[in-house]
Amino acid sequence: MRYKGTLVSFDEYMNILLNDCEEWIDNTKKGTLGKVFIRCNNVLYISRAEESKETKTEIQKDEEMAE
Template identity: 55%
Template sequence: MVKLKWGMEYKGYLVSVDSYMNLQLANAEEYIDGQSTGNLGEILIRCNNVLYLRGVPEDEEIEEADQD
Protein backbone atom coordinates (compact mmCIF):
# COMPACT_ATOMS: atom_id res chain seq x y z
CA MET A 1 0.00 0.00 0.00
CA VAL A 2 1.40 3.39 -1.00
CA LYS A 3 -0.06 6.57 0.50
CA LEU A 4 0.53 9.87 -1.26
CA LYS A 5 0.88 13.27 0.37
CA TRP A 6 -2.51 14.21 -1.09
CA GLY A 7 -4.35 11.38 0.73
CA MET A 8 -4.82 8.90 -2.11
CA GLU A 9 -3.72 5.30 -1.55
CA TYR A 10 -2.65 2.71 -4.09
CA LYS A 11 -2.51 -1.02 -3.57
CA GLY A 12 -0.76 -3.29 -6.04
CA TYR A 13 2.23 -5.52 -6.67
CA LEU A 14 5.56 -3.73 -6.39
CA VAL A 15 7.37 -4.30 -9.69
CA SER A 16 10.38 -2.04 -9.26
CA VAL A 17 11.97 0.77 -7.28
CA ASP A 18 14.83 2.96 -8.48
CA SER A 19 17.53 4.79 -6.53
CA TYR A 20 15.24 7.86 -6.20
CA MET A 21 12.42 5.71 -4.72
CA ASN A 22 10.16 6.05 -7.77
CA LEU A 23 7.73 3.12 -7.56
CA GLN A 24 6.21 0.96 -10.26
CA LEU A 25 3.08 -0.97 -9.28
CA ALA A 26 1.25 -3.61 -11.30
CA ASN A 27 -2.45 -4.43 -10.92
CA ALA A 28 -2.83 -1.18 -8.95
CA GLU A 29 -6.08 -0.14 -7.33
CA GLU A 30 -6.77 3.42 -6.17
CA TYR A 31 -8.42 4.27 -2.84
CA ILE A 32 -9.72 7.70 -1.89
CA ASP A 33 -11.01 8.16 1.66
CA GLY A 34 -10.80 4.38 2.11
CA GLN A 35 -13.13 3.66 -0.83
CA SER A 36 -11.90 1.92 -3.97
CA THR A 37 -12.24 4.06 -7.08
CA GLY A 38 -11.21 1.31 -9.48
CA ASN A 39 -8.40 -0.70 -10.95
CA LEU A 40 -5.71 1.31 -12.75
CA GLY A 41 -3.45 -1.47 -13.98
CA GLU A 42 0.24 -0.61 -14.14
CA ILE A 43 1.29 2.76 -12.69
CA LEU A 44 4.43 4.74 -11.88
CA ILE A 45 4.49 6.91 -8.77
CA ARG A 46 7.06 9.67 -8.61
CA CYS A 47 9.13 9.68 -5.43
CA ASN A 48 8.30 13.19 -4.19
CA ASN A 49 4.57 12.34 -3.96
CA VAL A 50 4.98 9.39 -1.56
CA LEU A 51 4.11 9.91 2.10
CA TYR A 52 4.75 6.27 3.08
CA LEU A 53 4.50 2.71 1.88
CA ARG A 54 3.69 -0.43 3.79
CA GLY A 55 3.33 -4.12 3.12
CA VAL A 56 -0.10 -5.69 3.07
CA PRO A 57 -0.37 -9.00 4.96
CA GLU A 58 -0.97 -12.01 2.72
CA ASP A 59 -4.16 -13.00 4.54
CA GLU A 60 -5.65 -9.56 3.79
CA GLU A 61 -4.94 -10.06 0.07
CA ILE A 62 -6.55 -13.52 0.14
CA GLU A 63 -9.69 -12.17 1.87
CA GLU A 64 -10.10 -9.46 -0.78
CA ALA A 65 -9.66 -11.99 -3.59
CA ASP A 66 -12.39 -14.16 -2.04
CA GLN A 67 -14.77 -11.17 -1.92
CA ASP A 68 -14.36 -10.50 -5.65
Protein backbone atom coordinates in the same frame (compact mmCIF):
# COMPACT_ATOMS: atom_id res chain seq x y z
CA MET B 1 -5.52 8.83 -1.42
CA ARG B 2 -3.71 5.47 -1.48
CA TYR B 3 -2.59 3.13 -4.20
CA LYS B 4 -2.48 -0.61 -3.61
CA GLY B 5 -0.63 -2.92 -5.95
CA THR B 6 2.23 -5.32 -6.45
CA LEU B 7 5.64 -3.69 -6.24
CA VAL B 8 7.51 -4.40 -9.47
CA SER B 9 10.52 -2.12 -9.11
CA PHE B 10 11.94 0.98 -7.46
CA ASP B 11 15.09 3.06 -7.70
CA GLU B 12 17.39 5.04 -5.41
CA TYR B 13 15.09 8.09 -5.67
CA MET B 14 12.05 6.04 -4.55
CA ASN B 15 10.30 6.14 -7.92
CA ILE B 16 8.12 3.04 -7.87
CA LEU B 17 6.34 0.85 -10.41
CA LEU B 18 3.21 -1.03 -9.31
CA ASN B 19 1.26 -3.76 -11.13
CA ASP B 20 -2.44 -4.49 -10.61
CA CYS B 21 -2.77 -1.10 -8.94
CA GLU B 22 -6.00 0.10 -7.33
CA GLU B 23 -6.86 3.62 -6.21
CA TRP B 24 -8.41 3.99 -2.73
CA ILE B 25 -9.89 7.16 -1.24
CA ASP B 26 -11.26 7.18 2.34
CA ASN B 27 -11.09 3.35 2.48
CA THR B 28 -13.27 3.09 -0.64
CA LYS B 29 -11.95 1.53 -3.84
CA LYS B 30 -12.35 4.08 -6.64
CA GLY B 31 -10.99 2.04 -9.52
CA THR B 32 -8.46 -0.34 -10.98
CA LEU B 33 -5.56 1.33 -12.76
CA GLY B 34 -3.35 -1.59 -13.80
CA LYS B 35 0.34 -0.67 -14.21
CA VAL B 36 1.27 2.62 -12.51
CA PHE B 37 4.52 4.59 -12.20
CA ILE B 38 4.67 6.90 -9.17
CA ARG B 39 7.36 9.57 -9.04
CA CYS B 40 9.43 9.91 -5.90
CA ASN B 41 8.08 13.28 -4.75
CA ASN B 42 4.57 11.77 -4.58
CA VAL B 43 5.56 8.90 -2.24
CA LEU B 44 4.79 9.59 1.41
CA TYR B 45 5.21 6.03 2.71
CA ILE B 46 5.16 2.40 1.60
CA SER B 47 3.73 -0.40 3.70
CA ARG B 48 3.13 -4.10 3.36
CA ALA B 49 -0.47 -5.10 2.71
CA GLU B 50 -2.33 -6.94 5.42
CA GLU B 51 -2.42 -10.66 4.76
CA SER B 52 -5.79 -12.35 4.48
CA LYS B 53 -6.50 -15.73 6.08
CA GLU B 54 -6.32 -17.30 2.62
CA THR B 55 -2.84 -15.88 2.04
CA LYS B 56 -1.62 -17.12 5.44
CA THR B 57 -3.00 -20.60 4.68
CA GLU B 58 -1.23 -20.65 1.31
CA ILE B 59 2.06 -19.63 2.95
CA GLN B 60 1.71 -22.37 5.58
CA LYS B 61 1.05 -24.98 2.87
CA ASP B 62 4.13 -23.82 0.92
CA GLU B 63 6.28 -24.01 4.06
CA GLU B 64 5.01 -27.52 4.86
CA MET B 65 5.77 -28.69 1.32
CA ALA B 66 9.29 -27.26 1.57
CA GLU B 67 10.06 -29.32 4.70
